[in-house]
Amino acid sequence: MTTQKKMEKVDGELKKLGVKVTQEITKKENPNIEIPIRALSNVVYDKKSGQLVLGSKTSRRYYFNVAHAKKFMQTLMVASFSKQLIDHKIHASIRDMFYNLKRTLPDSHENTFDMQSESDPIIVDLEVALDVLREQLHLTTDRKGIVAGNVQIKDRGDIIDWSKLGSGGWSIPSTVDEVDFKKVDAESVIVVEKNAGFERLHEDKFWQKQKCILIGTGGQPSRGTRLLIQRLNKEHKLPVYVMTDADSYGFYIYSVIKSGSISLAHVSDRISTPTAKFIGLTISDIYEYDLKKCTIKARDVDIKRAKELLNYDWFKKPAWQKEINLMIEKGIKAEIEALSHRGLKFMSEEYLPDKLKKKKFLD
Amino acid sequence: MGKKTAEDFAREQKEISVSEFFEKNKHLLGFDNPTKSLLMAVKEAVDNSLDACEEAGILPDIVIKIKNVKEDIYVVSVMDNGPGIVKAQIPRILGKLLYGSKFHRLKQSRGQQGIGISSVTLYSQLTTGVPTKVWSKTGNGKKIHYCELHLNTQTNEPDILKQEEVEKGIAGEHGTKIEMEMHGRYRKTVEDYIKHTSVSNPFVKLTYTAPDGTKKIFPRSVNELPRTPKTMRPHPHGMEFGTLKKLLQHTKSRTITAFLTNEFSSIGQHSARAIVKGAKLSDSQKPHELDRVQIEKLIKSMQEAKVQRPPTDCLSPIGNKELEKSLNKEYPEAEFVTSITRDPEVYRGFPFLIEVGIVYGLQEKKKKDDDERQSTIELIRFANKVPLLYQQSACALTDAVKGVDWRRYNMQQSGSNLPAGPMKLVVHICSVWVPFVSESKEAVAGYPEIIKETKLAIQDAGRKLSSFLSGKRKAGEQKRRIQMFDRYSGEVAQALAVLTDHKEKDIQKSLTELVKSRIHIKEEFTDDNTEKNGES
Numbered sequence: 001m002t003t004q005k006k007m008e009k010v011d012g013e014l015k016k017l018g019v020k021v022t023q024e025i026t027k028k029e030n031p032n033i034e035i036p037i038r039a040l041s042n043v044v045y046d047k048k049s050g051q052l053v054l055g056s057k058t059s060r061r062y063y064f065n066v067a068h069a070k071k072f073m074q075t076l077m078v079a080s081f082s083k084q085l086i087d088h089k090i091h092a093s094i095r096d097m098f099y100n101l102k103r104t105l106p107d108s109h110e111n112t113f114d115m116q117s118e119s120d121p122i123i124v125d126l127e128v129a130l131d132v133l134r135e136q137l138h139l140t141t142d143r144k145g146i147v148a149g150n151v152q153i154k155d156r157g158d159i160i161d162w163s164k165l166g167s168g169g170w171s172i173p174s175t176v177d178e179v180d181f182k183k184v185d186a187e188s189v190i191v192v193e194k195n196a197g198f199e200r201l202h203e204d205k206f207w208q209k210q211k212c213i214l215i216g217t218g219g220q221p222s223r224g225t226r227l228l229i230q231r232l233n234k235e236h237k238l239p240v241y242v243m244t245d246a247d248s249y250g251f252y253i254y255s256v257i258k259s260g261s262i263s264l265a266h267v268s269d270r271i272s273t274p275t276a277k278f279i280g281l282t283i284s285d286i287y288e289y290d291l292k293k294c295t296i297k298a299r300d301v302d303i304k305r306a307k308e309l310l311n312y313d314w315f316k317k318p319a320w321q322k323e324i325n326l327m328i329e330k331g332i333k334a335e336i337e338a339l340s341h342r343g344l345k346f347m348s349e350e351y352l353p354d355k356l357k358k359k360k361f362l363d
Numbered sequence: 364m365g366k367k368t369a370e371d372f373a374r375e376q377k378e379i380s381v382s383e384f385f386e387k388n389k390h391l392l393g394f395d396n397p398t399k400s401l402l403m404a405v406k407e408a409v410d411n412s413l414d415a416c417e418e419a420g421i422l423p424d425i426v427i428k429i430k431n432v433k434e435d436i437y438v439v440s441v442m443d444n445g446p447g448i449v450k451a452q453i454p455r456i457l458g459k460l461l462y463g464s465k466f467h468r469l470k471q472s473r474g475q476q477g478i479g480i481s482s483v484t485l486y487s488q489l490t491t492g493v494p495t496k497v498w499s500k501t502g503n504g505k506k507i508h509y510c511e512l513h514l515n516t517q518t519n520e521p522d523i524l525k526q527e528e529v530e531k532g533i534a535g536e537h538g539t540k541i542e543m544e545m546h547g548r549y550r551k552t553v554e555d556y557i558k559h560t561s562v563s564n565p566f567v568k569l570t571y572t573a574p575d576g577t578k579k580i581f582p583r584s585v586n587e588l589p590r591t592p593k594t595m596r597p598h599p600h601g602m603e604f605g606t607l608k609k610l611l612q613h614t615k616s617r618t619i620t621a622f623l624t625n626e627f628s629s630i631g632q633h634s635a636r637a638i639v640k641g642a643k644l645s646d647s648q649k650p651h652e653l654d655r656v657q658i659e660k661l662i663k664s665m666q667e668a669k670v671q672r673p674p675t676d677c678l679s680p681i682g683n684k685e686l687e688k689s690l691n692k693e694y695p696e697a698e699f700v701t702s703i704t705r706d707p708e709v710y711r712g713f714p715f716l717i718e719v720g721i722v723y724g725l726q727e728k729k730k731k732d733d734d735e736r737q738s739t740i741e742l743i744r745f746a747n748k749v750p751l752l753y754q755q756s757a758c759a760l761t762d763a764v765k766g767v768d769w770r771r772y773n774m775q776q777s778g779s780n781l782p783a784g785p786m787k788l789v790v791h792i793c794s795v796w797v798p799f800v801s802e803s804k805e806a807v808a809g810y811p812e813i814i815k816e817t818k819l820a821i822q823d824a825g826r827k828l829s830s831f832l833s834g835k836r837k838a839g840e841q842k843r844r845i846q847m848f849d850r851y852s853g854e855v856a857q858a859l860a861v862l863t864d865h866k867e868k869d870i871q872k873s874l875t876e877l878v879k880s881r882i883h884i885k886e887e888f889t890d891d892n893t894e895k896n897g898e899s
């Protein structure tokens with residue numbers, strides 16, 4: 001689908017919503033908006049595609065229900081804001097939108113929105129209700145995630161070379177749909193959970209030595225970063241390897257890149273990379289690479305989260321069950337930085353090359 | 364100085380006259396301070412007028428005037444259209460303490476002891492020395508008796524200073540006018556007393572002229588006198604030893620059965636025999652021969668006997684409808700008025716009856732605009748239709764009000780205090796003998812039967828209030844809901860206008876109509892919550 005057609009579709013969906021609600025009002029019915037439920041109860045792991053997908057359960061947001069009325073109003077406000085952005089062919093950040101829509105209702109002390117944490121989920125509601133992407137609603141988020149590698153791209157008319165950005169790397173914007181890859185000279189994509197890990201590998205010129213594209217997510221990866229990873233994987237057939245801390249949160253970050261997240265299950269197919277592999281750190285690595293002295297005692301919440309992971313269908317693979325159970329059994333976890341214990345360049349010069357060479361990955 | 368002998372003491376000891384006693388103990392009669400003293404004068408005179416009119420079957424028309432003659436000296440004058448007082452009685456009624464017709468009988472009246480008006484005479488003469496002036500006219504065409512008198516504190520007898528027949532003083536066919544000059548201080552309590560009197564006596568017309576010359580008329584809300592209360596014989600329940608012994612001694616009856624049927628109310632032959640049997644007495648015994656143990660047994664048996672309630676015709680309540688009318692008249696701006704008249708009950712063998720009135724939703728001036736706290740309610744107490752303006756916290760009626768859990772009736776209450784809210788609560792006890800804690804008749808004594816019955820009356824009225832308040836709250840919720848949708852509809856219409864090609868004005872109009880029609884049926888709609896399901 002061309003960009004132009006995509007935009008027409010979104011514009012049409014927004015209009016359709018408005019027309020439906022307006023008709024209900026004229027027919028004196030209770031106006032409502034049908035929204036698929038975004039919760040674990042309505043998320044299914046599709047083994048075939050290796051992705052999380054949204055089930056068929058929906059709820060209706062009614063105007064004439066005291067508990068729904070305000071959210072109903074907010075949903076329409078966000079929809080109309082997005083329509084205006086599309087009409088004027090401009091973008092706004094989700095924070096920008098919040099401030100645009102926040103106002104005090106007449107003759108009251110009540111605000112349309114009090115906090116951005118109220119407007120953010122409404123955007124996602126609208127995405128699932130209309131089956132469109134936030135990016136298509138012309139709403140952007142802050143840049144999050146950095147990339148470096150032997151790649152040239154074209155972004156809004158400018159040519160950017162990811163290999164010539166000095167110490168910084170390229171900050172990944174929230175929308176990468178319209179980025180054109182001009183030259184991609186790499187054999188793999190290595191994604192690091194932590195910016196500190198990225199800095200280390202970047203300074204060590206790891207991406208040059210290993211002929212890879214290096215991406216730092218800075219925690220849970222943004223949608224832009226996930227889409228970028230998917231595009232590099234799909235369009236340039238690059239294998240993707242993910243490196244995180246050896247703990248339940250790190251493991252989940254890997255699964256989000258690979259299969260999608262529970263809260264954004266509706267966009268899994270558009271931004272996840274089912275062929276991504278986990279390169280480390282595993283709990284077994286702690287023993288294999290002699291990192292025992294650098295482990296951290298797992299807290300109760302870590303163990304609780306680990307037990308939740310055990311029950312997720314997409315972690316029900318023998319190798320993962322073994323790793324997670326080992327973590328619970330030993331009651332330990334380790335951060336990427338534990339590798340520095342074996343020497344500051346251990347990660348870039350020994351650990352990762354070894355793993356890549358021996359193909360020691362978890363799937 | 365040598366030691367005093369018993370004889371020395373005897374020479375110093377002498378009888379104290381009742382009047383001398385009260386002269387020294389003015390506070391016992393309610394003359395504690397100048398403000399209260401002025402009020403007492405008005406109250407005693409008005410009470411007397413009302414009793415007189417009611418007994419004579421005359422719809423009372425009472426004119427009250429207070430004049431400030433100098434700094435802290437006031438002249439109080441009260442004129443009624445009652446039967447008047449015969450010439451010979453005037454001095455004794457006004458100039459002798461403990462003289463009256465009401466002390467020795469069991470009948471509901473405002474005055475009880477025969478102290479009231481003569482104590483005002485005493486107070487007036489003690490503070491100004493000016494004699495009390497009385498005009499009395501007993502019938503059409505008859506001359507008006509005028510006299511000026513003092514009370515001789517040593518002999519407790521009236522001193523008549525002047526006595527003559529005059530032409531002027533009373534305008535109507537009959538009536539009495541009293542004028543007294545005294546030391547006092549004027550406060551709004553006097554007007555409160557008159558207003559409250561008008562509430563508890565809906566059949567009275569009161570005309571009041573305050574010291575500053577403003578005249579207020581408190582009209583009648585009913586045009587019929589209440590049923591005249593009858594004098595009653597004692598009731599067997601709650602009889603006390605001393606009273607029973609005195610009755611046994613003075614009875615003319617020859618047998619105990621006869622004594623019981625003659626001297627008591629509600630006892631017939633059948634129950635009399637049952638009481639005698641229960642006390643293990645023989646009917647051949649003469650009443651005055653009973654010894655202490657037998658009297659106690661008789662009391663016990665009388666308590667346990669199943670007899671009828673005391674006759675209710677000796678009580679004269681304000682009346683349920685009358686009280687409500689009267690409250691509506693005095694507080695026309697109230698949102699809700701209700702009243703309860705309970706059936707008579709008995710304490711110590713005296714029948715009594717409780718009435719409660721509630722006036723809700725009066726707009727009170729707030730001391731500060733931002734003060735959200737509600738002040739406590741105003742409690743208006745009455746005993747035999749007389750407002751009780753002092754010693755609220757010492758009164759059993761107040762205890763009963765505090766003892767009720769007002770939160771049950773949708774009212775605010777902290778701890779066991781008076782509830783808070785824009786409300787006036789009227790509590791009236793009427794009885795052939797109201798037990799006051801002191802002679803100044805300001806607080807009712809805490810007999811458990813009275814407290815219990817008062818609570819029950821309040822609860823009856825509370826339930827009515829509660830259903831009013833919950834209705835009011837529902838209406839309030841509905842209103843808030845409509846306001847909420849009106850607020851949201853503006854944004855909804857604006858958003859829909861952007862999304863569609865419709866005009867915002869048109870959408871807004873349809874929405875407003877929709878809100879109206881929806882909220883109409885919204886009660887069952889939001890109560891069953893069906894549409895909340897599935898929303899995370």
